[in-house]
Amino acid sequence: MRRRPTTEAVFAALGDATRLALVSRLADGQPASIAELTAGTRITRQAVTKHLRVLEGAGLVRGVRCGRENRFALDPRPLGDVQEYVGRVSQEWDSALSRLKAMVEE
Amino acid sequence: MAEDRIEKRIELRAPIARVWRAISDYREFGEWFRVALEGPFELDKTVRGRILHPGFEHVVWEAQIEAMEPERLFAFTWPVLANVDKAAYSADYTGLPRTRVEFRLEPTATGTLLTITESGFEKLPAELRGVVFPRNDGGWTQQMKNIESYVGTHA
Numbered sequence: 251m252r253r254r255p256t257t258e259a260v261f262a263a264l265g266d267a268t269r270l271a272l273v274s275r276l277a278d279g280q281p282a283s284i285a286e287l288t289a290g291t292r293i294t295r296q297a298v299t300k301h302l303r304v305l306e307g308a309g310l311v312r313g314v315r316c317g318r319e320n321r322f323a324l325d326p327r328p329l330g331d332v333q334e335y336v337g338r339v340s341q342e343w344d345s346a347l348s349r350l351k352a353m354v355e356e
Numbered sequence: 357m358a359e360d361r362i363e364k365r366i367e368l369r370a371p372i373a374r375v376w377r378a379i380s381d382y383r384e385f386g387e388w389f390r391v392a393l394e395g396p397f398e399l400d401k402t403v404r405g406r407i408l409h410p411g412f413e414h415v416v417w418e419a420q421i422e423a424m425e426p427e428r429l430f431a432f433t434w435p436v437l438a439n440v441d442k443a444a445y446s447a448d449y450t451g452l453p454r455t456r457v458e459f460r461l462e463p464t465a466t467g468t469l470l471t472i473t474e475s476g477f478e479k480l481p482a483e484l485r486g487v488v489f490p491r492n493d494g495g496w497t498q499q500m501k502n503i504e505s506y507v508g509t510h511a
Contacts, residue, residue: 261436267451336477340362343472347366349388350470354370354378 263308268293269301273310273324281314281321362474369467376427379459391417397432399424416447422456430459433476 264270276282287298302322305311314321368375378384382393386405393405399421407415415437423431435452455476462469 353388
């Protein structure tokens with residue numbers, strides 16, 4: 251069974267301009283080949299492949315076999331984890347504010 | 357409904373001047389926020405520091421100060437930093453989505469009412485949603501051109 255990618259993995263994957271751009275490129279739902287993803291840019295196949303692996307690890311992209319060609323498709327499901335992240339940031343504010351309270355009220 | 361904003365209200369038994377100092381003085385802020393800041397908060401300036409939470413000392417804290425109205429409002433934006441795992445961490449926050457944090461202060465009979473909001477979490481999904489139907493290929497090509505230098509230094 252595949253482990254569900256963590257929110258950190260999703261944010262780490264998206265916290266990079268190249269990968270965010272790749273996700274954008276795939277966001278129309280059409281699987282694209284590496285050749286298509288590098289067309290019109292100076293980004294190497296190796297660099298794109300490396301970034302696609304990271305996106306795959308976060309569950310945002312999966313490989314699709316189209317005949318003899320490997321293509322990559324976006325899987326938007328992990329993006330729901332953003333809500334979990336907001337919940338965690340909210341808890342961090344609670345802890346920080348209790349320290350602030352202790353400091354100004356002493 | 358998506359929760360894209362955090363709001364906290366806290367009643368502090370301390371005069372507003374005291375609370376303002378704890379928020380706007382970079383040393384005092386650093387103490388309760390647990391960050392060692394390099395310099396004072398100044399309007400329209402970027403302030404950096406080191407996170408003091410054990411295990412996260414490698415993370416650079418960064419904020420751009422957007423409002424400093426004494427005893428009323430302190431606001432900054434900062435990048436969404438979920439990528440703090442040591443192995444994957446990069447201190448280059450260029451291009452990351454940012455949220456806005458606001459501290460609003462109001463005097464009360466017993467002290468100070470502090471309201472903190474952090475907004476802009478919708479930006480990440482919105483960015484993605486915005487590109488679900490790309491306007492044209494030119495946008496994509498331009499985007500890739502913009503990041504070529506980035507890739508060059510992070511390959």
